[in-house]
Amino acid sequence: xxxxxxxxxxxxxxxxxxxxxxxxxxxxxxxxxxxxxxxxxxxxxxxxxxxxxxxxxxxxxxxxxxxxxxxxxxxxxxxxxxxxxxxxxxxxxxx
Amino acid sequence: xxxxxxxxxxxxxxxxxxxxxxxxxxxxxxxxxxxxxxxxxxxxxxxxxxxxxxxxxxxxxxxxxxxxxxxxxxxxxxxxxxxxxxxxxxxxxxxxxxxxxxxxxxxxxxxxxxxxxxxxxxxxxxxxxxxxxxxxxxxxxxxxxxxxxxxxxxxxxxxxxxxxxxxxxxxxxxxxxxxxxxxxxxxxxxxxxxxxxxxxxxxxxxxxxxxxxxxxxxxxxxxxxxxxxxxxxxxxxxxxxxxxxxxxxxxxxxxxxxxxxxxxxxxxxxxxxxxxxxxxxxxxxxxxxxxxxxxxxxxxxxxxxxxxxxxxxxxxxxxxxxxxxxxxxxxxxxxxxxxxxxxxxxxxxxxxxxxxxxxxxxxxxxxxxxxxxxxxxxxxxxxxxxxxxxxxxxxxxxxxxxxxxxxxxxxxxxxxxxxxxxxxxxxxxxxxxxxxxxxxxxxxxxxxxxxxxxxxxxxxxxxxxxxxxxxxxxxxxxxxxxxxxxxxxxxxxxxxxxxxxxxxxxxxxxxxxxxxxxxxxxxxxxxxxxxxxxxxxxxxxxxxxxxxxxx
Amino acid sequence: xxxxxxxxxxxxxxxxxxxxxxxxxxxxxxxxxxxxxxxxxxxxxxxxxxxxxxxxxxxxxxxxxxxxxxxxxxxxxxxxxxxxxxxxxxxxxxxxxxxxxxxxxxxxxxxxxxxxxxxxxxxxxxxxxxxxxxxxxxxxxxxxxxxxxxxxxxxxxxxxxxxxxxxxxxxxxxx
Numbered sequence: 007x008x009x010x011x012x013x014x015x016x017x018x019x020x021x022x023x024x025x026x027x028x029x030x031x032x033x034x035x036x037x038x039x040x041x042x043x044x045x046x047x048x049x050x051x052x053x054x055x056x057x058x059x060x061x062x063x064x065x066x067x068x069x070x071x072x073x074x075x076x077x078x079x080x081x082x083x084x085x086x087x088x089x090x091x092x093x094x095x096x097x098x099x100x101x
Numbered sequence: 102x103x104x105x106x107x108x109x110x111x112x113x114x115x116x117x118x119x120x121x122x123x124x125x126x127x128x129x130x131x132x133x134x135x136x137x138x139x140x141x142x143x144x145x146x147x148x149x150x151x152x153x154x155x156x157x158x159x160x161x162x163x164x165x166x167x168x169x170x171x172x173x174x175x176x177x178x179x180x181x182x183x184x185x186x187x188x189x190x191x192x193x194x195x196x197x198x199x200x201x202x203x204x205x206x207x208x209x210x211x212x213x214x215x216x217x218x219x220x221x222x223x224x225x226x227x228x229x230x231x232x233x234x235x236x237x238x239x240x241x242x243x244x245x246x247x248x249x250x251x252x253x254x255x256x257x258x259x260x261x262x263x264x265x266x267x268x269x270x271x272x273x274x275x276x277x278x279x280x281x282x283x284x285x286x287x288x289x290x291x292x293x294x295x296x297x298x299x300x301x302x303x304x305x306x307x308x309x310x311x312x313x314x315x316x317x318x319x320x321x322x323x324x325x326x327x328x329x330x331x332x333x334x335x336x337x338x339x340x341x342x343x344x345x346x347x348x349x350x351x352x353x354x355x356x357x358x359x360x361x362x363x364x365x366x367x368x369x370x371x372x373x374x375x376x377x378x379x380x381x382x383x384x385x386x387x388x389x390x391x392x393x394x395x396x397x398x399x400x401x402x403x404x405x406x407x408x409x410x411x412x413x414x415x416x417x418x419x420x421x422x423x424x425x426x427x428x429x430x431x432x433x434x435x436x437x438x439x440x441x442x443x444x445x446x447x448x449x450x451x452x453x454x455x456x457x458x459x460x461x462x463x464x465x466x467x468x469x470x471x472x473x474x475x476x477x478x479x480x481x482x483x484x485x486x487x488x489x490x491x492x493x494x495x496x497x498x499x500x501x502x503x504x505x506x507x508x509x510x511x512x513x514x515x516x517x518x519x520x521x522x523x524x525x526x527x528x529x530x531x532x533x534x535x536x537x538x539x540x541x542x543x544x545x546x547x548x549x550x551x552x553x554x555x556x557x558x559x560x561x562x563x564x565x566x567x568x569x570x571x572x573x574x575x576x577x578x579x580x581x582x583x584x585x586x587x588x589x590x591x592x593x594x595x596x597x598x599x600x601x602x603x604x605x606x607x608x609x610x611x612x613x614x615x616x617x618x619x620x621x622x623x624x625x626x627x628x629x630x631x632x633x634x635x636x637x638x639x640x641x642x643x644x645x646x647x648x649x650x651x652x
Numbered sequence: 653x654x655x656x657x658x659x660x661x662x663x664x665x666x667x668x669x670x671x672x673x674x675x676x677x678x679x680x681x682x683x684x685x686x687x688x689x690x691x692x693x694x695x696x697x698x699x700x701x702x703x704x705x706x707x708x709x710x711x712x713x714x715x716x717x718x719x720x721x722x723x724x725x726x727x728x729x730x731x732x733x734x735x736x737x738x739x740x741x742x743x744x745x746x747x748x749x750x751x752x753x754x755x756x757x758x759x760x761x762x763x764x765x766x767x768x769x770x771x772x773x774x775x776x777x778x779x780x781x782x783x784x785x786x787x788x789x790x791x792x793x794x795x796x797x798x799x800x801x802x803x804x805x806x807x808x809x810x811x812x813x814x815x816x817x818x819x820x821x822x823x824x825x826x827x
Contacts (some may be wrong), residue, residue, distance in 0.1 A: 040243075061127075
């Protein structure tokens with residue numbers, strides 16, 4: 007199975023956030039908990055929906071990612087362009 | 102321009118307080134997102150890919166210098182130092198925090214601005230000709246009518262939850278610069294029998310998934326009945342429009358399903374009940390509204406400025422800009438100046454806070470403190486004395502705002518696309534930037550005037566790609582961006598929906614494809630023939646052949 | 653369920669006197685009932701002969717013309733909002749008041765949230781079955797948040813344009 011992470015938008019500012027292993031919402035996708043079994047992903051998503059109901063985040067969902075590993079680090083790269091742009095910011099900008 | 106009285110100001114202040122309380126309830130989790138979403142949308146607040154986005158209303162595209170300065174403050178303090186002007190003559194801020202939104206709205210209210218009805222399934226910002234009050238071919242200034250419609254539509258209790266969004270454009274000229282026929286309702290000032298001025302009413306235009314050109318609903322409507330007639334149309338739509346399918350909910354679908362004759366019967370039957378109601382416009386009300394839009398205190402100037410002519414002769418860069426970016430003013434000695442927000446390789450429609458402040462100062466110095474936003478994402482200083490054009494141009498050039506490309510091939514319209522927008526399926530800005538860079542050289546070589554390229558990042562068509570002479574629609578195909586190209590669209594008085602030229606292109610290939618299309622046009626065009634006329638004359642075949650079967 | 657009624661324009665939280673009766677349920681003796689449009693159409697005479705008030709409930713896709721001939725036999729029309737965003741019955745209420753002169757109670761049911769109350773009141777609604785989690789104090793305030801209106805509707809508020817005409821006339825008279 008492919009690896010998946012949970013993402014949402016933060017209520018107060020709309021920022022893109024990713025759910026870490028402890029259930030905290032992080033702005034850095036590399037801190038997200040990536041899981042490859044359906045049960046684990048479903049459990050994370052259920053927790054995320056509880057956070058939505060509590061008014062912390064909006065519209066959580068799962069995102070498929072590739073894991074790029076170096077000797078000491080790993081990076082998460084979403085498969086879809088939309089999610090890569092959410093993770094990395096706009097590909098264009100004002101200088 | 103229109104100035105608020107205490108009623109307008111009280112409304113905007115009360116609306117701001119109401120919105121502040123709605124945001125407070127959301128942040129306290131008293132409102133769920135499902136409940137809050139229609140409320141925030143009715144105040145122009147979207148949730149986009151990276152943040153909230155606030156769309157601020159610029160009624161019919163007219164801004165005072167102090168209002169533009171307020172937008173600069175918002176950009177600087179609450180955003181990342183810039184704003185994006187849209188095809189609805191509004192401005193959007195891309196990096197807004199929910200918690201800041203009420204303070205921004207207060208800041209706007211202090212300068213007679215708001216974000217009311219810039220989104221949601223209600224009557225949206227009324228748009229018009231950016232050369233209103235300037236164009237010599239105008240029957241009458243459309244702005245007072247746009248303001249009358251704006252007020253009627255403001256917080257309209259019956260039409261707050263329509264089947265879908267609703268867009269109205271008003272034009273006063275035979276040459277349509279307002280894209281009136283791609284609106285839900287198009288209102289055109291016309292002269293009827295005995296020279297009486299009234300309205301033609303068009304209905305059922307719109308883009309999106311099912312693009313349609315508006316049809317004529319009524320050939321002549323006396324002025325005093327404008328609002329009752331609009332109310333009749335909206336009432337028929339509110340009751341009869343489809344609500345079961347988001348993609349079939351616009352009035353264009355209702356009009357095409359019923360047929361224009363049946364739709365007209367329904368509207369006229371409804372109108373017969375309300376025509377003489379409290380919506381009837383008193384002559385004094387019309388006159389007082391028109392007084393708000395009186396011409397500024399023009400100086401008496403000769404029709405041709407010697408100085409302007411001399412400068413044009415001496416300075417070829419100025420001459421080029423003057424040729425492209427000036428529009429004739431009905432007042433002798435004046436010109437309307439378009440400030441291009443399409444620098445070569447830049448982001449269409451973006452303006453930094455520093456540029457906003459600078460343009461506000463230029464408006465004060467050169468154009469009676471007024472700025473207009475065009476639906477092609479540019480700005481206009483509408484009343485500049487010809488004697489001062491050279492100085493203005495030099496100032497604009499110093500701000501990187503003097504690109505001489507109005508209506509030329511690099512005057513590209515683009516929506517924010519997948520870089521910002523939650524609905525987008527592909528990026529549009531980088532395509533616009535790369536095309537602009539590629540086509541600038543081609544423009545030098547081949548003089549590519551009257552050629553519009555419109556790029557939308559999804560089927561919602563915010564950049565009106567269906568009516569671009571060349572339209573580009575970005576889609577997601579098998580996980581990659583794919584761009585579908587249409588040819589032959591127009592949003593002007595010869596409005597038409599462009600036709601798809603063939604299979605789509607990847608993000609890299611689409612730049613080459615557009616270049617191929619333009620070179621094909623250059624080969625095919627007659628003397629001085631516009632791109633649109635060439636496409637209409639030769640059809641799609643030569644373009645298709647060049648794109649898909651190059652010899 | 654909390655019921656808010658507008659009495660002389662002021663919101664009051666009240667106990668509901670009306671009973672909503674399902675299509676297959678027996679009619680309670682002597683109590684005001686609200687029935688569906690199909691039931692009214694099937695049992696019109698029985699219902700009209702009862703010694704108690706009758707109201708009809710219209711779903712959001714049921715249209716007013718089905719009952720305009722019966723309006724003088726009705727004391728209440730309830731109009732349903734299955735979704736916050738389904739605005740059809742704003743028109744229904746205005747037509748009831750402004751075109752057909754209905755002076756009974758017009759009640760909003762379904763997704764009735766405080767932020768729609770003002771628009772509903774302007775269209776002629778005068779009672780509101782508040783959705784479950786809405787706070788009643790906030791709902792009362794919702795009627796007072798906006799004091800300026802820009803178009804005539806079914807209420808007594810004077811639109812800005814008419815106020816301007818009045819002010820202008822007063823100024824002219826003073827000269």
